[in-house]
Amino acid sequence: xxxxxxxxxxxxxxxCWGIHYLSKHCSERYAMIGDALSKxxxxxxxxxEVWSEKDYHSLKxxxxxxxxHSHYFKSGVIGSGMAIFSKHRIHDTFLYRYSLNxxxxxxxxxxxxxxxxxxxxxxxxxxxxxxxxxxxxHAEYCREKDSYLxxxxxxxxxxxxxxxxxxxxxxxxxxxxxLNMHPQDLGNRLLRSYTGLRDAYLExxxxxxxxxxxxxxxxxxxxxxxxxxxxxxxxxxxxILFKGxxxxxxxxxxxxxxxxxxxxxxxPYSDHEALTAVLRLEPHTPNxxxxxxxxKDQDSAAEKKLAELVDxxxxxxxxxxxxxxxxxxxxxxxxxxGLMGLALLVLELAIAAVPWLALxxxxxxxxxxxxxxxxxxxxxxLTAILLYIFYTMELKSLQGAEDQMRLAVGGLQEKxxxxxx
Amino acid sequence: xxxxxxxxxxxxxxxCWGIHYLSKHCSERYAMIGDALSKxxxxxxxxxEVWSEKDYHSLKxxxxxxxxHSHYFKSGVIGSGMAIFSKHRIHDTFLYRYSLNxxxxxxxxxxxxxxxxxxxxxxxxxxxxxxxxxxxxHAEYCREKDSYLxxxxxxxxxxxxxxxxxxxxxxxxxxxxxLNMHPQDLGNRLLRSYTGLRDAYLExxxxxxxxxxxxxxxxxxxxxxxxxxxxxxxxxxxxILFKGxxxxxxxxxxxxxxxxxxxxxxxPYSDHEALTAVLRLEPHTPNxxxxxxxxKDQDSAAEKKLAELVDxxxxxxxxxxxxxxxxxxxxxxxxxxGLMGLALLVLELAIAAVPWLALxxxxxxxxxxxxxxxxxxxxxxLTAILLYIFYTMELKSLQGAEDQMRLAVGGLQEKxxxxxx
Numbered sequence: 001x002x003x004x005x006x007x008x009x010x011x012x013x014x015x016c017w018g019i020h021y022l023s024k025h026c027s028e029r030y031a032m033i034g035d036a037l038s039k040x041x042x043x044x045x046x047x048x049e050v051w052s053e054k055d056y057h058s059l060k061x062x063x064x065x066x067x068x069h070s071h072y073f074k075s076g077v078i079g080s081g082m083a084i085f086s087k088h089r090i091h092d093t094f095l096y097r098y099s100l101n102x103x104x105x106x107x108x109x110x111x112x113x114x115x116x117x118x119x120x121x122x123x124x125x126x127x128x129x130x131x132x133x134x135x136x137x138h139a140e141y142c143r144e145k146d147s148y149l150x151x152x153x154x155x156x157x158x159x160x161x162x163x164x165x166x167x168x169x170x171x172x173x174x175x176x177x178x179l180n181m182h183p184q185d186l187g188n189r190l191l192r193s194y195t196g197l198r199d200a201y202l203e204x205x206x207x208x209x210x211x212x213x214x215x216x217x218x219x220x221x222x223x224x225x226x227x228x229x230x231x232x233x234x235x236x237x238x239x240i241l242f243k244g245x246x247x248x249x250x251x252x253x254x255x256x257x258x259x260x261x262x263x264x265x266x267x268p269y270s271d272h273e274a275l276t277a278v279l280r281l282e283p284h285t286p287n288x289x290x291x292x293x294x295x296k297d298q299d300s301a302a303e304k305k306l307a308e309l310v311d312x313x314x315x316x317x318x319x320x321x322x323x324x325x326x327x328x329x330x331x332x333x334x335x336x337x338g339l340m341g342l343a344l345l346v347l348e349l350a351i352a353a354v355p356w357l358a359l360x361x362x363x364x365x366x367x368x369x370x371x372x373x374x375x376x377x378x379x380x381x382l383t384a385i386l387l388y389i390f391y392t393m394e395l396k397s398l399q400g401a402e403d404q405m406r407l408a409v410g411g412l413q414e415k416x417x418x419x420x421x
Numbered sequence: 422x423x424x425x426x427x428x429x430x431x432x433x434x435x436x437c438w439g440i441h442y443l444s445k446h447c448s449e450r451y452a453m454i455g456d457a458l459s460k461x462x463x464x465x466x467x468x469x470e471v472w473s474e475k476d477y478h479s480l481k482x483x484x485x486x487x488x489x490h491s492h493y494f495k496s497g498v499i500g501s502g503m504a505i506f507s508k509h510r511i512h513d514t515f516l517y518r519y520s521l522n523x524x525x526x527x528x529x530x531x532x533x534x535x536x537x538x539x540x541x542x543x544x545x546x547x548x549x550x551x552x553x554x555x556x557x558x559h560a561e562y563c564r565e566k567d568s569y570l571x572x573x574x575x576x577x578x579x580x581x582x583x584x585x586x587x588x589x590x591x592x593x594x595x596x597x598x599x600l601n602m603h604p605q606d607l608g609n610r611l612l613r614s615y616t617g618l619r620d621a622y623l624e625x626x627x628x629x630x631x632x633x634x635x636x637x638x639x640x641x642x643x644x645x646x647x648x649x650x651x652x653x654x655x656x657x658x659x660x661i662l663f664k665g666x667x668x669x670x671x672x673x674x675x676x677x678x679x680x681x682x683x684x685x686x687x688x689p690y691s692d693h694e695a696l697t698a699v700l701r702l703e704p705h706t707p708n709x710x711x712x713x714x715x716x717k718d719q720d721s722a723a724e725k726k727l728a729e730l731v732d733x734x735x736x737x738x739x740x741x742x743x744x745x746x747x748x749x750x751x752x753x754x755x756x757x758x759g760l761m762g763l764a765l766l767v768l769e770l771a772i773a774a775v776p777w778l779a780l781x782x783x784x785x786x787x788x789x790x791x792x793x794x795x796x797x798x799x800x801x802x803l804t805a806i807l808l809y810i811f812y813t814m815e816l817k818s819l820q821g822a823e824d825q826m827r828l829a830v831g832g833l834q835e836k837x838x839x840x841x842x
Contacts, residue, residue, distance in 0.1 A: 071828060072824065074821045077810055077813060089832070090828060090832075091828075091832030091835070092828070092829060092832060093825050093829075097518075161515045162515075165587040166586040166587055168587075396498075399495065400494070400495045408513060414512070
């Protein structure tokens, strides 16, 4: 039964920056976000960094009439939850936590504690099945010397795997979130070429927002302008991506973002800009007889795309290998420090034990220094053990991703050899 | 293009129990396994508990001719890896690590450190796409008082989600592994009813193996018979499951298991028995015109199945709630212990500091006891903090699964209300 009518779906995405006591005007901003959402009545709302589940519940209460269906995705120990609100029934959900997400000792960056994940919700939009994804990737703190790049590339790899493998049964795929990657960054290219997801900003003819679609902008009062250098205007790191299927065509009719302020309010919704995309879904009947009769042009375009994908995956593999190298070096350093701590502890105990064994009353050095030094050695040893375990896990995840990439490149090259069809 | 010929696929599954220095005759058993596999030439080999990647690599070398395609899935810090060997090209892989897997302080059980996951490989068997899954769930150590039950139920929940959501594009689905669940256990019922996977042992007419298909048997010399009580003969916890699709029908022609010993060898392959299933795949053309013309009988059977599924998910939800309750209680106890440790530390410091502040030379109690007590308080505090974080994560995962189950039950009930169609 083919429905020839097209369906319009309005999608909203925002990184809420909802860390109470740390983000400015958190409660007031949530109130503003709730008001805007209940007024605008988007079909699908995708929120990131909803750190507290309480905030989700108060939003849920507020949006009970406009968005009766919702789900909260818990990702890390203390955050950085994601939420989806929908006009359409959500009948299934699934969460995938990325295997790598920064380092616990980089507590001031907080990504490790927040956890990062991709949440999926299966919706029915009319007679269509829509797989909707919301995600948030590891932040980039220093573009020149980005020690988190291998982690973010692995996250992008796992994200594309998750989307690709879970969306085979969907008529429509929509992904929204803070990817923390510029449009031409490796992870972004990897995600888009492997999944076939299209960027709403690049697809639409009607755009209302900041220049170049930037979503982390200098004008936003919550942004530290110095952190944007060398991108003085700002950067585009939040996205709404989509793709159709053999049964459904999808277009982006228009897109808009906020521009660093909200009318009648003293500050914006968040440190990120909010994205709204109007998507149009059109049922379409695949031309069965036309199959296998692809033109030469289509053939060579597909070949070119495949070759591009092979290059991108190879590039990602190289980046992961760099990460592997770093992790190995770090694990080696940690092991050496741990051994030194252990040696010092043993030495100290030996010095202390010798007079004690000889039943001598006097210790060779003051008790306080003795205990302090022992405590220090012990702390070094304990930290080294924990870090060693951590780096082993990091190595395993990186190695696992690299193995998968090698296998995937092999499969893609095999496919490429099949051209021209 | 429909191929009317049927294809036969031989699938092998074994928990290798490959923990060097801990499992008996580990290297010899791997040599036996390698010999058997290269001789038997199964189409697909699924191995669990391949703890060391080195063993995978030596197997890979040995099976280079018979099984040119393979992949190793890394799951935990130190194990408990899984491997797949295949005659058919693997062109894609994906790994999902279960969010819950026992407790780190239950080190003697080792599950937490081993990690548990489900690995997926996408294979081409002729013109068919086969999604092959290999998995290993948390062990059951005491059936009467199984404190890991909520964790295993959540693992079964995540497993069914993973299989269901990733297999929409597959013509054939095959799952093999050590589920650590009896045939009628909650997690097993949940997995089979939600995914539609069928149990090879129950489907085949031709079976050669132990009575009731048991795979952990009393006759196996590596098994401690007392641990099997009250199941004196043994239990069935290893499975090969499968399902077809609208394009492909699948049958199990025969199945066999080892029986606790291997001819011409002094001991068996593992403490688990090895499973072999011969599956037959038959391409089939869905009867398009017959759609929507389901008989009343089919209708009521589907309704009954759906109602059963609702009951099972509800049962799983109850089990997860029990787990939530326990985790909350544990977190509360840990928080109280931590606070007591802190109070004691503060008290001790106060006692020590008062004479020191008064510039008194004498400590009110001996230095050694003072330092020992302080160290003890500190250790309690540190352990309490770590456990508090751990239980918080456990609570989040349990709560997350419970939320998903609630949503799923809602969706299923909605569907059920649609009957009769």
